[in-house]
Ligand SMILES: Cc1ncc(COP(=O)(O)O)c(C=O)c1O
């Protein structure tokens with residue numbers, strides 16, 4: 001009879017294997033191998049200390065995806081999107097996404113314009129900024145004028161624009177928030193824009209407040225500046241979140257390539273584009289808006305492949321998932337998903353307004369599906385930082401932070417409503433907000449809690 005050697009590892013209980021009886025390595029790679037089951041179990045266990053992503057109301061990013069998206073992501077785990085010759089269909093899908101977005105954002109050349117996928121809006125914004133810098137410098141050199149002091153004008157931008165300015169030697173002229181304002185206002189521009197301005201960044205979905213900046217008004221002010229001074233200053237729209245909201249639930253809002261002065265738009269596919277983390281998009285009005293010098297031709301992967309990106313290898317799964325979402329949802333599907341989020345945000349704004357201590361900064365109307373609010377005054381018996389902390393006890397991740405200058409004395413909270421967060425979940429949050437206020441003020445469970453406790 002054949003003797004079968006049975007490997008000890010194949011039957012030992014995971015929690016009796018060596019790896020599960022020691023702290024996980026933190027500073028040195030282990031010398032030997034370990035049972036994959038044990039490695040998986042230990043890492044899986046540690047990751048339970050992370051927050052519950054569906055209660056992460058701080059993030060703009062996707063935290064819920066279709067089963068089909070999971071399958072496509074897994075099936076394409078091995079696809080490097082830069083290998084366009086080896087994976088021509090993935091490359092074709094990326095190109096289709098660019099043209100679908102160019103059409104969605106009303107480019108006059110949606111079939112011929114340029115654009116690309118990126119790791120997120122940060123990279124997309126930087127590529128848009130670089131194209132502005134190159135075009136400005138070309139113009140200045142053609143005019144025989146100095147091109148050594150470029151600046152970019154913006155309101156309360158996300159950190160990616162500070163990175164752009166520092167990494168690429170551009171002065172960031174950040175326009176301070178006026179009292180009561182939620183972003184840049186057109187009338188502020190004249191003081192900041194000059195002959196060295198490579199462009200103005202208009203934000204469709206300000207990170208701090210979730211409101212939109214008035215892109216059309218900003219364009220009209222730049223038209224007036226051009227009429228007065230001859231300065232022809234383009235706009236880059238940072239539509240990281242709004243680029244996938246406005247076209248579907250605010251179709252009459254003119255913010256994109258319908259405005260002649262808009263040269264480029266970035267958006268995060270992994271925010272309200274509903275795709276998994278790791279994909280952003282930048283689209284130019286037309287091919288002429290992207291200087292040829294910024295495009296590199298690569299032939300060592302087979303074929304002659306143009307690339308304009310800050311990195312090279314990148315996963316193809318998120319791009320494929322983005323195309324899946326475009327086809328699965330279509331305009332009507334995106335409208336229904338985003339409108340449901342808008343309606344839930346408006347519901348939450350109503351609940352928050354009725355609670356008493358809060359003043360709404362953005363009430364979920366006309367911009368992102370979100371709510372931002374502050375305390376009416378300092379005499380509420382708690383701070384928003386206290387509230388953030390006590391909400392975390394129930395798993396809610398709701399950030400509190402000061403507004404950008406000159407409203408830095410105002411601390412706010414922000415709640416983002418995203419795909420996968422339904423009305424009932426937000427109602428539970430509102431209930432917990434009410435209970436938390438009670439606890440912070442009285443240090444005791446609320447009456448409702450006591451009643452619930454006694455009935456449990
Ligand atoms: C307005 C804006 N721009 C850019 C970014 C950066 O986007 P990403 O995280 O996709 O790089 C964000 C992120 O919150 C944002 O809100």
Ligand SMILES: NCCCC(=O)O
Pocket residue numbers: 058059060061
């Ligand atoms: N721009 C993304 C910031 C981080 C997040 O929303 O998760």
